[in-house]
Amino acid sequence: MKKHLMEILACPLCKGSLDLAVDEEREEEVVTGSLYCQKCDERYPIVDTIPNLLPPELRG
Amino acid sequence: MAKVSDRDQAEGMRRLFARIAHCYDLGNKVISLGQDRAWRKLALAPAPRDGLVLDIATGTGEMALDLARGGSKVVGVDLSQEMLSRCRAKLSRKRLQPMIDLLQADALALPFADETFDCATVGFAMRNVDSIPACFAELRRVLKAGGRVICLELTTPRGRLVARLHRLYLQKALPFVGRLLGRKEEYIYLANSLVHFPMAGELKRIMEQAGLSQVTYRLLNLGTVAIHTGRK
Numbered sequence: 001m002k003k004h005l006m007e008i009l010a011c012p013l014c015k016g017s018l019d020l021a022v023d024e025e026r027e028e029e030v031v032t033g034s035l036y037c038q039k040c041d042e043r044y045p046i047v048d049t050i051p052n053l054l055p056p057e058l059r060g
Numbered sequence: 061m062a063k064v065s066d067r068d069q070a071e072g073m074r075r076l077f078a079r080i081a082h083c084y085d086l087g088n089k090v091i092s093l094g095q096d097r098a099w100r101k102l103a104l105a106p107a108p109r110d111g112l113v114l115d116i117a118t119g120t121g122e123m124a125l126d127l128a129r130g131g132s133k134v135v136g137v138d139l140s141q142e143m144l145s146r147c148r149a150k151l152s153r154k155r156l157q158p159m160i161d162l163l164q165a166d167a168l169a170l171p172f173a174d175e176t177f178d179c180a181t182v183g184f185a186m187r188n189v190d191s192i193p194a195c196f197a198e199l200r201r202v203l204k205a206g207g208r209v210i211c212l213e214l215t216t217p218r219g220r221l222v223a224r225l226h227r228l229y230l231q232k233a234l235p236f237v238g239r240l241l242g243r244k245e246e247y248i249y250l251a252n253s254l255v256h257f258p259m260a261g262e263l264k265r266i267m268e269q270a271g272l273s274q275v276t277y278r279l280l281n282l283g284t285v286a287i288h289t290g291r292k
Contacts, residue, residue, distance in 0.1 A: 053171035
């Protein structure tokens with residue numbers, strides 16, 4: 001996930017802002033990490049550069 | 061209207077497309093008799109050349125790639141991680157990663173702020189969403205004022221003879237293609253998904269009821285493919 005995507009991303013549930021936590025980064029791209037919504041107390045994983053922002057009931 | 065919490069169909073779609081991700085592009089080319097690329101090109105003609113475009117159910121990225129080649133910045137979302145992995149590999153081969161961002165997301169609960177995109181596109185996927193009205197409403201939410209929705213989809217033709225031939229083609233050809241690809245059941249489902257999909261005129265009304273304006277549609281391929289466009 002490129003970091004500039006944070007400018008447009010929102011929580012899929014409340015549409016509020018998300019906090020980015022980076023575990024691994026490669027050339028300005030987040031490889032693993034997470035996006036956290038404080039309001040919903042929901043954490044969305046970033047795995048292999050692709051953030052998973054599915055609502056919790058679809059994140060099988 | 062489907063509630064976002066009642067999502068059995070979406071979960072089923074996520075699993076189905078995970079199973080056919082490896083053969084999806086080939087299947088589309090065979091089923092469309094090689095015309096899918098030309099249909100996409102026609103559908104994307106009104107897309108802005110220098111804007112930010114959201115492509116929902118981006119799958120293996122065929123629409124997103126055509127948009128990026130035209131100069132658009134694209135955000136592609138899909139339910140299926142397997143489809144997105146295929147898409148990412150394709151972007152890497154074609155060196156188009158700088159133009160396209162990918163993320164796993166649901167078309168009925170998009171992870172974007174209001175009024176983010178200049179255009180939203182959906183190619184051959186509107187018939188698979190839980191709720192068509194809810195999907196158009198969500199696309200409208202994330203579009204900027206004046207932004208455009210482009211929907212390319214199979215449709216049932218109006219003439220009785222063409223409709224009968226079309227039904228026969230779907231009932232026989234799609235399962236045959238599915239069998240060749242080792243995924244017969246999945247392709248039978250995709251053929252049946254058109255049966256309950258609204259006709260082109262009805263889809264236009266659904267778009268208008270979702271708050272889109274200037275909604276028009278164009279039929280291709282003897283009326284079996286429709287391109288709908290509308291504005292926020």
